Structures are given as C-alpha cells and as structure tokens.
Amino acid sequence: MALTTTTHLNFDGDARAALDFYGQVFGAEPVVVTYAMAHSADQVDDPERVIFGQVETAAGFRVMAYDVQHGRAYDPGQHPFYVSVRADSEDEARGIWDRLSVEATVVTPFGPSMWSPAYGMATDRFGVTWFVDVTPQG
Structure with missing residues (x-):
C-alpha cells in the first residue's frame, strides 16, 4: 500500500493565481476545477472560484488549493504551516x-x-x- 501526503492550501479568491504561479515555479500545468464547472456555483459569490486545484510534477511534487465557500471562515493566521x-x-x-x-x-x-x-x-x-x-x- 502506498501512502502520500499533499499540502492543501486554502484561499479566499487567490487559488487560481497561486496555482498558476506554483505551476510556473515547478514546471507543471495546474489542474483547476471551478465551482461553476462542478455545478456548485451556489456555494460562492463568484462561480469562477476554485473548488479543486492541483499542481503535480513528474518528479512527485504536488500541492493542492481551493477557494473557501460561503459560510466557511477564512483566516490565514500567523504561521499556520x-x-x-x-x-x-x-x-x-x-x-x-x-x-x-x-x-x-x-x-x-x-x-x-x-x-x-x-x-x-x-x-x-x-x-x-x-x-x-x-x-x-x-
């Protein structure tokens, strides 16, 4: 059995820009699914926000990200990770x-x-x- 862990970053509207940036840094094409694409547009003010996003390289680097939905508090905090x-x-x-x-x-x-x-x-x-x-x- 293989087991991996992936850092999952939470944003309030910046997930797509962050994934694009990390894709450039690590040389991989981001995968982005918006709330609209997932038929969940009613969960956010902007249906183009990211419900699922990931950058993964052939070398094994992976990071995930999404934009929080309505009613979910967002606070990046001080040094949370x-x-x-x-x-x-x-x-x-x-x-x-x-x-x-x-x-x-x-x-x-x-x-x-x-x-x-x-x-x-x-x-x-x-x-x-x-x-x-x-x-x-x-």
Whole structure:
C-alpha cells in the first residue's frame, strides 16, 4: 500500500493565481476545477472560484488549493504551516528558490545551513511560507 501526503492550501479568491504561479515555479500545468464547472456555483459569490486545484510534477511534487465557500471562515493566521521542498542538488534547489522567491518576503536568504548545503525560507506573495533546501549528504 502506498501512502502520500499533499499540502492543501486554502484561499479566499487567490487559488487560481497561486496555482498558476506554483505551476510556473515547478514546471507543471495546474489542474483547476471551478465551482461553476462542478455545478456548485451556489456555494460562492463568484462561480469562477476554485473548488479543486492541483499542481503535480513528474518528479512527485504536488500541492493542492481551493477557494473557501460561503459560510466557511477564512483566516490565514500567523504561521499556520510551512511548505518544505527538498531537492537532491544545490542547482535544483537554487532554481526552485529563484523562481519561488520572486515578489516574496525573504525570511532566510538562500545559503548554507547547519543541516543542509543550501537552505532558504521565504513567504510568497500569497502568504505561504516555503522552505527550500538540499538533501543532506552522508
């Protein structure tokens, strides 16, 4: 039996833009289903909001996102979670970092750390905080 876990991000109208951005960062085409497409337009003010969205790469990276519906509170909170992306090489991690950190608030600049040859932390323009690092050797 295989078991995986996927980060699922909740938004209040920004899910499509976030999925498009993450698709560009990780080189994958987002899958987006709107409330209108799912015949659930009565659950939101804008039927073009996302009821299901996902970016998945051939290498196994996956993130999901949607826009919350009527009556469901939305509060991104303070540091409710981080998304960690670990690459096999510094070049691969650097490429992800360079794309992901565009218009982001850099918390920790990309560089060597105690546990990894390279690590960085940034909060993207959608309020999601990401760790990018390299798998430690040894």
